[in-house]
Every structure is written in structure tokens, then in C-alpha cells.
Amino acid sequence: MTELRGDGAPTHEYRWALPSVLLGDPGEGRVRRSTRDWIVDTVMFLFACGLTFLSLIELQDQHQPEPLLAVEQVTGALSCASVWLRRRWPVGLAVVLAVLSSYLELVGGASVVALFTVAVHRPFKVSGPITLLNLITLAPYVALRPQSDLDRGWTAALGTAIVLTVFAWGIVARARRQLVWSLRQRADSAAEEAKRLERERIAREMHDVLAHRISMLSLHAGALEFRPDAPPAEIARAAGAIRTNAHLALQDLREVIGVLRHSAPAGDDVVPDRPQPTLADLPALVEECRQAGMVIHLDLRADGAPEGLGRNLYRIVQEALTNARKHAGDVPVTVAVEGTRGKGLSVEVRNALQARYGSRIPGAGAGLIGLTERAELAGGRLEHGATPEGEFLVRAWLPWPVEATQEDDA
Template sequence: MKLEYRWLLPSVLLGDPDEGRPVRRSTRDWIVDIVVFVAACGLAVLTLPDLDGLARPLRISEQVFGALACASVWLRRRWPVTLSVVLTLLSAVFVMVGGGAALALFTVAVHRPFKISGIVLGLNLLTVFPLAWWRPDELGPLWTAGVMVLIVLLVFGWGIVVRSRRQLVYSLREQAKVAGREARRLERERIAREMHDVLAHRISILSLHAGALEFRPDAPAEQIAKAAGAIRESAHQALQDLREVIGVLRQPGEQGELLPERPQPTLADLPSLVEESREAGMEVELRLDVEQAPESLGRNAYRIVQEALTNARKHAPGALVRVGMEGGRGEGLTIAVRNKIGWPSAIPGTGTGLIGLAERAELAGGRLEHRRTPEGDFVLEAWLPWQT
């Protein structure tokens, strides 16, 4: 536990909550730890010539503490700060501990913030001078201390660079995750807008056919059968659309796989939309003076006309609806829908249709306006950019 060794060191050195926790090593961690252990052993072996001339007890002590220092590097992931402090203090007396102390300092620089690793660095720099005076090189203690200070700073700086790189990679990964979640959220919002337009259109047609049956119970059997078939078909299409949007909006990991998004309508499907509205009892005039448009542009134009026809069915049932569309590359696509203002039908509205159309037009880089004319008409006009 942490409290078992807090009395040994200043609390600022043990401020990281991960200190002392069990570590599960991956295959890569095992490889790195083996390399570090071999490196510690190699550094210890390089210092063996420095033991010449020492008394036998001191030489044995150097070898024992050097071996323990090499073995202790396996604890650097679990107790990096504690290990570094202990090895640093020992390196002030024993030369063979220096390699393990350097690797422990590197670990602290990589895995701990500077408020902790900086104190450990300061302790390493302080312990350089006793060893330099106790075991000086042939060139003197000042030269020895200078070389050791340079080595300590290089090891610490290397650790800081590795830590900064890891933090950068982690930050980029987090940004990518956030961007992915935002992209999924925007895509779901787009699908929700699409489904609002589609379902509102389907249900309004269904309501018109049902209303015709309600107000014309004495209609010929052929007309009743045709209206009933249209109701069945509209209800089936509405359920199919709803099933698809539920499948697309399903979160990953839930039961079932994401259903593929069906092909989106384009300008080529606009006559079929108008014909469907006519079969539901609407009077629609279509003037389409447009060459073949890009798929995204055609889809946006189709949805605008679809929502405009749905609004006309809701708020001006029985009124003539004139739909006009013209434009070309470079000049943009202009859409105009005009109908007389009549009595609203019994079909409830959410009040978000025109708002959704304005958002769709703005997202496409265009604009949408609607107004009432002095002649008593409701006019909806939209302009969408058409790149050359």
C-alpha cells in the first residue's frame, strides 16, 4: 500500500495516484523491460574497471548493490519514483548503481509530471557531487561531476521528449475519437431530418386518402378500393422508412447490425413525387427547367419540394400548388413553390418543417425564404449553389 512507504519520502514525490498499483505488462512492455534490464546489466559491467584498487569489502558491496540495482529495474513501472529516489541515493556511494539510477530517472521523466520528475532530477544532480569527490576520475572531481551532470540531464531530457511525444499521440487519438463521435452525431441528425421529411410526406398522404373515405362513404367501390390500396401502400412505406431509420440510428454494439441506407432521391424522382401527390387528390403543376444536377444538389431540392407539398396538404388542402425549378451550373438552382392560403386541414403539424428546410438550405450553402403575398398566396423560394 502507499501508506507503507510515505514516511520514507516527502509527500510531493509520491503525489501520483498510480504509484504502487499493480501493472499488467503487455508483450511490448515485456520486451521493453527485458531490454532495460539488459541495458542496466551492461552499464553495471562497464563500471567494473572502476573497482580496481578498492578494498575487498567495498568491492563486494559494489557488486551486491549493482546486482540489486539491475534486478530492481523490474519494479520501475510499479514504483518509479520510490525506485528512482532509492537508487539515486545509493549511486552517491556505489558506482555500479549508476546505470540503474539513470534508467529509473528516465522512467520517472516519462511517466510522471514535471512537478514530481523535476524534484527527482534535482536529487540526482545533488548526488553527483559526493560521488565525484569520493570516486574522482583521473582528470579530477570537477571534470567527473561535469560529465555526470551532463549524463543526468541528457537522460532526463530524453525522457521528457518521450513523454511529450506520448502525450501528443494520446491527444491526437482523443481528438480523433471526439471527431468521430461528432461526425456520427451529425450524421444521425441528418438522418433524422431526412426521416422527418419522408414520414411527414407519407403520413399526410395517408391522412388525405383516409379523409376522402370518411367524407365520401358513398363513393363507388372502385374508388374506395383504390383509396384503401393507397392507404395500405403509404402505411407500408412509412413503416419501412421508420424501420430503416431505427436501424441506422442504432448505436454500435446493440443487437443487430446497421441497416444499409437506401438510395436517396434526386431530381429524376421529382415527377414521381408530384404524381403521388396528385393521386392523393392534390392539384399540382410542375415546371422543371433544369438539366441533370449533381446527386447532393438533387437530393436537397427534392426534400425541399417534398416538404413544401406536405405543408400545402396540411395548411391549404385542395389549393392549386405550382412548383417551379430552374438553374444551371455556376448560377445555382432556384426553387419556387406557390399556393393559395386556405383553411388548415386536421393533419397536425410540428412547426419544424420550414425551420428544417432553412437549415438544409444553409448547410448546402444556399438560402430559403417564405412569405405571404397581397394576393393571398403563400410563396416558398429557395436557392442552392451549383458548382461549375
């Protein structure tokens, strides 16, 4: 999670995306100003000059000594010019102007701008003491430079109100900017999380589809390897199945890569996902495996399941049959699907533990882990392993809400 620095600026990648006027990071060394920075600094400079000019008019009406008036004018002009340094040395500038304002009146406008800058761009542990210093310097100013129209009490009260108002305004501006940075950070984090989840979904689809196709290729290739004397018709059928599954695997891979590479221009519609299998496609999957030489008994006693629910169950059966081809050879497989609305949808895939070790297709076990995650994400459960009867069992249950419809995509 991105941390905010003491000046309220983000610590890393979010920094480049924010205008420098929002960052307000005086930093150290040379400061590069954007167009907005120049506008803001110009407004601050004119504001300080305006306050200084108003104070100068009032000072002339008080008939101050000429030497003091000359010092006031020089320091007032320099303090207004120093406003342009507020981004580079905000704390130092605020301290110097606060000390000068303890006696000189025409530095008051620039001192207000410097205090506001520190309150916006520095934490309370820095801006608080600077504000306290400004309040302390009111005492010698009130004692040494009494106003003709106001007594000392009203002068102190007015000065205190101005300092606290400027400080509070800066604190509010700082809190608002930190809130904006936090919201942007959360939005960026949410976008990254969405991208990660989408990549994981695509990776699961790639594994489910390609593992099925490649296992079919391996099965037919193994048949050609161990039956070189098979009849020409059977060899031709196996070669045709290899070509078909290789073509389908390449097509599936091309579609997935196309999704990963796709970047829709502004205003264009997002490329839709290719049609996903549902529970109605399960008999076609079983028939495809039968043509590859597997012996499968399908008991399907469920109909009308929502698309998302049917897709999850289809992928579970597909991966279970893929594992059966990898590790159990020609052993018969039983697939039982049963479910009704409101009670859930369950599936059991069983096969005897009679592996052909000489032709076993390698696997890392990631498929069963992925199936477990898929079932849990859908709100269901999945268990697998050997049974006391000497079978390997994959059993899954997925929730089927009463209010679910055929168009629902869980």
C-alpha cells in the first residue's frame, strides 16, 4: 500500500500521475513548476503584494518615522519576492518571516502565505510549531507597534484569528489532498486486482482446455507408438484425431492470447469472450473422449442449470477425465451428475486405480488444485483421492440457488 510522505506526497509510483501543485512537494534543490504551479504561485505572489500594499497605506497614515518607513518598504518588497521560494524552502521562509513580523508590519502578507504553505505541505509536527511561533511573535508586535485605531487587546485578538484561520485552512486543504491521493491509490489497486483476477481466470481456462487437448494428442500418439501394426483405417483415424485436436488446441491458444493482447481503443466495444461450455455440452465432451478410446458411463440427471454453474461443472468433469486418461489408461470411468434447483449440483467421477505406468502422461497436480479453487470460488466444495474400494474419486458439489435462472452467470 502506498504511504504518504510527511509533506503529504506519495512515496512512489503514484507521484508521477499527480499534478505538482497537488503534490506541493517543495523538496530539496531546484523545483520544476508546471503551468498550474506558475498560476498558483502568481496568485500567491499577488495576494501577498495586495496585503502588503494595504498595510503600506495604513502605515503611511500612522506617520511613522522616515527611517522605519524605508526599512518597512524594503523588507516588504523582499518578503513579497521571497514568496517565489516557498516551494523550495517553505519551513525556513516561514520562520524568517515570522521572526521579522514580530516588529515589521509589511512582511505580514508574505508571512501569511508562508504559514499556509507549511500547513498544506508539512505534517502537524512541523506546521504546529511554526503556527505557535507566529502566535508568539504577535506579543512583541502588539507591544512595540500599537495601532492608532485599535487597542492592544483587539490587535492581538485580530492577529491570533488571522493566524489560526490560515493554519486551519491549510490543514483542511492538506487533508483533502491526502484523501484524493488515497482514493486514487485505491482505484489503482482495485484496477490491478481486477487485472490479476482476470489473468488467473484466463490461466485456469488455458489449463482446462489445453490439458484436455494435449492429453488427447498424447493418447492417440501413444496408440500409434504401441500399435505400429494396426490396420490402415485405424491409423488414419488416430492421425485424423491428432490433427483435429492439434488444430483445436492452437485455436484455443490463439483465442486466449488474443484476449491477453487486446486493448480496445476509446469508444470501442470490448471484444466478447468466446462461447463457454455449459452443462448441455457435457454429452459432447464424453462422446469426444469415447472416440479417443476411453470407456465412459455417463449418468446425467440434471437439466436447466445456470450457465455459470454448468460451466464450472463442465470444467470439473473435463479435468477429471483428463486426469483419468493420464493416469488410468483404458480403465472405465463413471461420471454421475445429479442436481435440482435449491439443492445444488453434484458430480462424481470414478475410475479404478490401474495405472499404465509405462505410458503415463506427466502432470504436476495443478489441475486438481485449480478445480478445488474453482469450486470454492463458486461457493461449493470439491474432494478427491483414493477410496477403500480401490477407486480414484473426484466428488464436487456446487450451490444451485432457487432464484437462479438459465441466464445467471455465477
